[in-house]
Structure formats: C-alpha cells, structure tokens
Amino acid sequence: MSNVLVFFDVLGDALSPTQRELIAQAQSLGEVHVAVGAYQGDPTPALAIAGLGEVYLAETSLPAPEVAVVDLLETAVAECEAEVILGSSTADITDALARLAVRLDTGIICGVAALNGELIATKSELAGSYTTTSQLIPGPGRPLVATFKPNSLDPQRVDALLHAGDQPDGTVLPVRPSEGGVEILERTALKVSARPALAEARVVVAGGRGVEGDFTPLEDLADELGAGLGASRAATDAGWIEHAAQVGQTGVTVSPQLYISAGISGAIQQRAGMQTAGTIVAINKDEDAPVFEIADFGVVGDLHEVIPQMIEELRRRKG
C-alpha cells in the first residue's frame, strides 16, 4: 500500500468539506498522512478520522504565503516516504505543491477530478469540452504531486467513506518560518457571506449583466432556496457584487445539484465554472443566448418578472 501525504494550507477547528473530500480521495490510494501549514492552538482534534497516519507540523504555524511550507512538505515526504502528495487546486496550495515538485524533481498534475489505483489522473480540460487521462512517467524515487479540483466526489459518498477515529498526535518537524524575501504588510479578512459557500453549495443562484445593478431579487431567491449566490464577471466587474462571487474560469468553479442562471449570456469562460451542475435553469430575455444550449429548463423572459414570481410561488408552497 502506498503512502499518501495530504497538504492542508490551513486547518481550522473542523475539516472543511473540501478537506474531507481530499482525505476520502487519498484513502482510496493508501495510508494517509497529513501536513498542516497554518493553524491555531492544537490542530489535531480536527483530524480525528479513522485510519489516518502521521500529522506533520512545523515548529510554528506557517500561514501563506510563507514559503517554509515547502520545507515542511519536503521533510514530511521524506519522513513518510510518500509516493503521492495531494492538495486542493487553490492558489496557495498550488504554489506550495508546484515548488515541492521542483525540489523532488518530479511531475505535477493540476486540477485532477479523480486518481485511480494505478495513479492515472482523470481531469476535465478546455473549459470542460474534453476529459483527459494522464500519468507520471515513472522514474526512481519520483512521487506524484497532484492538485484536486474540489467537488469531484459526492458529499454523501465522502460521509460514507470517512469514519471518526482517535485524535492523532502531531509530529513536529524541524522547520521554521523563512527569513525575509516576502514580508506581509497587511492582512484583511474577506467578508464571508452568511449564505452557503459557493464552491460547496448544493444550489447556486447566479446573476449577470441582465441584473442591471440590483442583486436584491437574486438574494431573495437564494435565501428562499438556501442557495449560494454567484455572478458573472460582467456583474462583479461592474461592482454590483463582490469579486468572490464570480463563477467561471477566473472565478469559482461550482458543481451544485441546481444552478439558476439569470441575466447571464453563457460565455465559454462562465460555462467553464458551472457546466457540471446537475440541473441548469436559465432565465434570459434573449432567446439566442448561448446559455440556453446547456440549460435543462430555460425561460425566455425578463428576470425582473420571472424571479419575483418564483419567490412568491416558493413562499406560497412553503406557506
């Protein structure tokens, strides 16, 4: 059985759904060890999962963009003789794993949806128009480094795969923060929405230029459905909603059961972030809008009429 090292750049009081998914993916490959970059207090209670191996920490917490996480990873790989190193495909994790791959003189595969027992990676390419498989070219002492796209596994499946276990002990490795180079002058926490996090939401309501400046109807619909709120780049660029809400190639990738698109034309870059949704509902006043090519249910109409009526009907049914 292989040794797999999973990297969490930040670990809070509990594992995030994405982190749980990653452990589930990793456990199908071998014995899972974890390296944690930034944490507060004792991070190990969050990792009380059956079957977990070692938990590696540096001498102090290493918040991104601290490059010493690469030292931590390099040391942890040597400690547990990892043949596979995995993380999520976020910016800070990609930075760390990309550097690690250089140090280990090995290949990296980014944005993987699945990795099978032969370490063949399946991923979606060219904005979802292709599925490819790829593999590390074997070489002596060359582990595979890969980043996973979140939301590739069904959350129920993840729950079924993970079982609670004993709280592991942390192993502190002789790694310290780096000196100089990159100095953090200021950190500002981004506002977190009270709505479900976009990337993990089971339902997403998203609006585009057609919303014409006022997201209130979409917010109301999202709240009625318990949905996350997303937007096209046209809407975020216009400043109608924060950039973190942008769905698409240069924004968040979502994979909800239901995606409701309103006043969005459906450009390829927008589709790249939402086309794996289970069901797509589109509302657009232009019958030729490309979004209708991928919608399971489409309404040619004005969102300012359709959405208030939806909200009213949803409330009536609950009522």
Add this chain to the structure above:
Amino acid sequence: MVNAPLHIITLVKWVPDAQLERRYNAEGRIDRAEGVLSELDEYPLEAALQLREAAADREVRVTALTMGPAGASTAAKKALQIGADDAYQLTDEALIGADIWASSVALKAAVETVAGAGEFDSGEPEYLVLTGMASEEGESGAIPAQLAERLGAHVVTYATGLELTPDRLVVTRSGGTESQKVAVAMPAVVSVTDQANDPRYPNFKAIMAAKKKPLTRLSLADIGLRAEEVTARVRVLSTTARPPRTAGEIITDEGDAGLKVVEFLAKERLL
C-alpha cells in the same frame, strides 16, 4: 541598491482562441495550429507598462517572452504593439509536448538568458518576472511558483495591485479567505490576475512603432539546454471530447414562467 534599473520580463503565452473550437490532436496534445495572445497575459503586460510609466526616476525596461511554436511570434508581436520594449520567442522542436515541469525548466533558462542580455545605462539591473494568473488553455497556474523555485526568486501569486518602492515591490493579493498586502524583494516572480487593471489596446501609432522593436528568436541551444533536459515528466494517455450538454425544455414567458420554473424544480425534486 536604490533606483537600480529594473528589467521586467513579462511572460506571454500563445494559446488557441477560446471563442473558436479548441481540440486535442491525435498525439494527445492541444492543437496549436492557430492562436492568440492569451487574454490573461495582457494583465501582467499592462501591469509592467504601468510600473514603467510610474517610475519617473528609474530606468525600467519591459521585455515580453513567449515560448511556443512558430506561430507564437504573433503573441510576441502583439506584446510589442501593446507596449513592450523588446521581445523574445523561445521555440524548439524539442519543446513540443512540454508539461509544467519541462516548461518551467525551459522558461527558467530563457529568463536567465534574457535578463543577462539586457544592457542598461544606469547600472546593474534587478529583474522582475510578471506572468498571467493561469494559461487560458492549461489553467494550472503552477508555472509561476515552479519558475521562482528554479530561479531562486521570491514568488507572489494572484496579484491584484502592484506598486514599486525604491527597494521592493508592494503587491496586493487575494489569498483564499483574506486580502493581503505584501512587500517582495527582487528578483521576484509575480502572477497578475484579471482583477489588476484594464489592459490597453494598441493604437495605429503603436502598431507602426512595434515594427522597429527587436524580436529575437531563441532555440534551446541558445539558452544552454539540451533536448534531454526538457523531456516531460507527465504523459497524456487519452483525450476524449465530452458530448456537449444538450438543451432541455425552453419556454417563453407568458406571464407564468415563474410558476413553471417552480413546477419544474418540484417535479425534479430539487426543492
């Protein structure tokens, strides 16, 4: 050293146009017969030009560097038209099929060659590499960190704002849950997002002026590498075109579409 000249090397990639059909060829490689300058690489170029324009008391040169097949020269030329001072194109048969690992090996040697070739009036330059946030077709975003690791440079990714101080570059970036302001010393590799600025378009004058700017072609040998040093570490086994999602039912609103959507959601058990 205060006010040393600064050599900004911006990496620009020639990619298949996302507006057209993009495909893989029989060898499992993206078809690169035609392409455009990656729109995501216009943001670092714009950032470089703005840094040059803002640095009144400092000699700043902006060099565009691309690695790709013959056609990639159009990306380098476009960068010259937009405002780069000079451009380099690394092109070599041995680079066909380069993965992230091989691309960063080649780009590292190319950056060192280009940095070494620059002659400045006001002394020894420092260098700064600016890249896009991700390749439009590959979307890994892993090149900037790999390049920095190989160059022994500092790295800051996903910059949304850049400002030069006499001895450092101050970068605003968005980490997952927080916004950060960081100061980075040179040499550095900084990737720039599409939130950073509004790239300019070349005007007629700039297009004419670009014809006189130098565009240098480099082979692997020119940057001191042998073909064996850039063999890929990852191989593509298969590529399958995904059947496009098919359209479902489309209705035109006749005053009751909101009800019909809810009915559809109820029928599909999505409420």
